[in-house]
Amino acid sequence: MTETTNWEPKIIAFLCNWCSYAGADLAGVSRFQYPPNIRIVRVPCSGRVSENMIMSALKSGADGILVSGCHPGDCHYISGNYFARRRFALLSNLLDFIGIESGRVNFSWVSASEGEQFAEVVQSVTERVKALGPATRLVKKIDALETELLIA
Amino acid sequence: MIEEWNKVHVVYVPAMEKQAAASPDWAPGWCRLDSSSIALTFPLPIGPTPASVKTFFFPQPETLLTYTLENNHPDKGLMREPERSRDMQVVLGVRPCDARSVLLNNLPYQEDQFFQANRQRTALVGFSCDQTLSTCFCTRMGGSPLDSEGLDLALSRTEDGFLIEVCSEKGEALVADLELAPAPESDISALAARRNAGGNPSATELDSLKGSELGTLYDAPLWQSLGEACINCGACTFICPTCYCFDIQDEVVRGQGRRIRYWDSCMFPLYSLHTSGHNPRGQKVQRTRNRFLHKLKYFPDRFGPFSCVGCGRCVQDCPVNIDIREVMDDLIHLTAVE
Amino acid sequence: MPTINKRISEEIRAQARKLLEEGEVAAVLGYGAGSLPMTVKPLVVRNPEDCSKLIWNTFCVLNLANYLPAALKSVEPPRGPRDPKPEGPLPKVAILVTGCWSRNIVVQIQEHQVARDRVVVMGVGSRGMVSRRKVAALFPGLEILAVKEGDHELVVQGADFAETINRWSVVRDNCQSCTHPDPVLVDVRIGEPVSERKNPNPFMQVDAIEQKTGDERWAWFTAEFATCIRCYACRNACPLCYCPTCFVDDAKPQWVGKSLDAVDTGLFHILRAYHCAGRCTDCGTCETVCPMGINMRMLTKKLNKDVLNLYNIEAGMEPDAPLPLTTYTMDDPEKFIATEVTPVPGAVKEGK
Structure with missing residues (x-):
């Protein structure tokens, strides 16, 4: 298949509206290049991102996940990212524990003024995910098409 | 061979x-x-x-x-x-x-x-x-x-x-x-x-249930204590050879879809939940009762035989030791009293 | 000399009878005899006469805290959703607990599922509960018809055999690695207190898995959960799982599919365990009730280990402390923030 040669990862990025999303905006306005592999989901706070969302993205075939919020101390809602930090620490350890490659699910802090840093984060996350190859673990597959081809 | x-x-x-x-x-x-x-x-x-x-x-x-x-x-x-x-x-x-x-x-x-x-x-x-x-x-x-x-x-x-x-x-x-x-x-x-x-297996003492009044069985006090103990997991229904309930759902992943029929259990609240939000078996005790009465009353009333073959899997694996044999004994006792 | 558990049983009956007769509680949550060897039934006793049905033995593996909120509700006077709360204190419920279950009640109090002043905690120091599965595994192909319990040994009897085995060797893994066998909440003390257990490494099983490579861990995970039949016994037997609608039953969006697809089954177990993070007391009920013998406890145990290492919290030890995931400190470890641009802590950034 051509997939192996031309494969480009799809990375779902959950970005906090108040910082990383604005950081992505700034990167664009400032013309900092970053790989087009990310699909951005704007969330009100990194504390809003639940484990269900992350796992759901993995299940639906995301090759990588990036959750990015405000630096500790900078949360628009005072403490959202502090709670998120505890939750993500446990989640990323648990995913590692069951054998999900480290680097599939990434977390970062990027503020609204860090356009260049945002581009760097996306660059490095994309490189990591590329190095890992397409996601296979916890990716749900339905072979409707294959069955159809068999019939046809 | x-x-x-x-x-x-x-x-x-x-x-x-x-x-x-x-x-x-x-x-x-x-x-x-x-x-x-x-x-x-x-x-x-x-x-x-x-x-x-x-x-x-x-x-x-x-x-x-x-x-x-x-x-x-x-x-x-x-x-x-x-x-x-x-x-x-x-x-x-x-x-x-x-x-x-x-x-x-x-x-x-x-x-x-x-x-x-x-x-x-x-x-x-x-x-x-x-x-x-x-x-x-x-x-x-x-x-x-x-x-x-x-x-x-x-x-x-x-x-x-x-x-x-x-x-x-x-x-x-x-x-x-x-x-x-x-x-x-x-x-x-x-x-x-x-x-x-082995004798004639079809003549069982349980047959008294078939002719009995449903109301007596339905309002029996034993359901209260059973329902209290039951944790409403689906273990009994999934390991049971004669539980046959299902639900149907569409699953779509990345543009590929399938319609599947999968096992459902009358122990789950979702099983009987209506679209309106009403749930006729919203309480644990109602769900527990339904499983036993379906096997021992509703099914035989409709089809003849009991919907249980006596394999004993549920007896062995029930997490809270709800024993269908004891339930049957209680029900028989109830119909006999009547 | 009767065995320790015989004496505890006697004491439980006497105390339960006293509580019910004096009107101190409206119901007692305990255990009754099971219909098979090595089983017990959860039992709610409401009349002093029925107290003789209460038993205590080494097979009391079900977590009674799971029944507590429903039992409390059942003793309240019936009222409609709009009726005002009755005046005066509501009836109380007594419950039998060991170390881990008492910590579950602490978590239930922290999460406002249970009011402390409505619970009479009958505390028993746990000597470890026996795994029925471990005993059965010692006698492959044989049916066990009776098990007699001594303080340190079990006599296992079948149709044509009787063998004495060491009790501790068949005690459940979670009890063997337990460090807090004595209840942290006690209103009525039953039997003698049990001292804290010094365990050199309560996380040995988790460590063994962590030692493996990523691929091996993934192989372990897929094999372990492959036989799951999605009966949700692990979830329903757990005192932490009280959500009116579980994430499994959410339809819009549907987080987890309903069939035996390996991915859906895996996601169910990951998320179920994760939802217990910082709340799980390792009571082992999930593992015990699983009809397929899956060790899903490894996932919660791993989370317990991380919560202890990262935040120095063990679930359910202090009723007044917040739960680990409902609080934070400014300098929580963030090693998992793996991007190079993580700033130096305390660095001043431009204001918004």
Whole structure:
């Protein structure tokens, strides 16, 4: 298949509206290049991102996940990212524990003024995910098409 | 004999140990036989096999339709039936209780094309039970550890080998090409004598439930304490050979969709939840009651026999030790008092 | 001399009778005899006469805290959703607990599922509960018809055998690695207190898995959960799982599919365990009730280990402390923030 040669990862990025999303905006306005592999989901706070969302993205075939919020101390809602930090620490350890490659699910802090840093984060996350190859673990597959081809 | 079958059919034997779902032909609790695993076939455990044969007739899940929602695909949105294997599958080591469960499930599924198609392609090779467990109560439910009802081939142990009873056309086809010695008269009569010794299984004390007033059973005080103890998990319903409820759902992943029929359990609140938000069995006690009354009252009222074969799996595996035998005793006591 | 558990049973009956007769509680949550060897039934006793049905033995593996909120509700006077709360204190419920279950009640109090002043905690120091599965595994192909319990040994009897085995060797893994066998909440003390257990490494099983490579861990995970039949016994037996609608039953969006698809099953177990993070007391009920013998406890145990290592919290030890995931400190470890641009802590950034 051509997939192996031309494969480009799809990375779902959950970005906090108040910082990383604005950081992505700034990167664009400032013309900092970053790989087009990310699909951005704007969330009100990194504390809003639940484990269900992350796992759901993995299940639906995301090759990588990036959750990015405000630096500790900078949360628009005072403490959202502090709670998120505890939750993500446990989640990323648990995913590692069951054998999900480290680097599939990434977390970062990027503020609204860090356009260049945002581009760097996306660059490095994309490189990591590329190095890992397409996601296979916890990716749900339905072979409707294959069955159809068999019939046809 | 088994080796011969394995050449032409897909043969399953009970999985004695935890086995990973290695192949697509894997069925929960059963493993596909390959030449290397023939030794696994024997000995069978005493009593029922770890998993019931339900999974062969009523798979979890059964794909009913598949479709693609991919843009630009010429067949976008077109629903098709998936191609089904027509290979004969032979299931070895089926106990008489499980064989009977297929006949019971056949009653509500008489006109179900999926169930019937699976029945058509599945042959059950049974082994009668020389020993039973203390949790076995097939005789109470109208079965017998030596029964051949529902099987295609029924094997019983004799002094120097096996007596093979051919019970159906499928069974006949299985033994047609094999050179088997005709059974000695003495063995046949010995089996008949053992069967007769078991008495007439259809006359059970439980029959009093069939004629009884539903209201008496429904309002019985025992449900309160049962419902209090029950944690409403689906363990009993999923390991039960005669629980046959399902739900249907569409699953779509990256533009590929399938409509599946999967096991549902009357123990789950979602089972009876209406779209309106109303749930006629919203309380634990109502759900617990429903399971037992369905098996012991609603089903026999509609179809005749009880929807339980007495395999005792639920007795063994219920996390809170709800014992259907005790429930039956209580209900019989109730109808007797009346 | 009767065995320790016989004496505890006697004491439980006497105390339960006293509580019910004096009207101190409206119900007692305990255990009754099971119909099979090595089983017990959860039992709610409401009349002093029924107290004789209460038992205590080494097979009391079900977590009674799971029944507590429903039992409390059941003793309240019936009222409609709009009726005002009755005046005066509501009736109380007594419950039998060991170390881990008492910590579950602490979590229930922290999460406002249970009011402390309505619970009378009958505390028993746990000597470890026996795993029925471990005993059965010692006698492959044989049916166990009776098990007699001594203080340190079990006599296992079948149709044509009787064998004495060491009790501790068949005690459940979670009890063997337990460090807090004595209840942290006690209103009525039953039997003698049990001292804290010094365990050199309560996380040995988790460590063994962590030692493996990523691929091996993935192989372990897929094999372990492959036999799941999605009966949700693990979830329903757990005192932490009280959500009116579980994430499994959410339809819009549907987080987890309903069939035996390996991915859906895996996601169910990951998320179920994760939802218990910082709340699980390792009571082992999930593992015990699983009809397929899956060790899903490894996932929660791993989370317990991380919560202890990262935040120095063990669930359910202090009723007044917040739960680990409902609080934070400014300098929580953030090693998992793996991007190079993580700033130096305390660095001043431009204001918004």
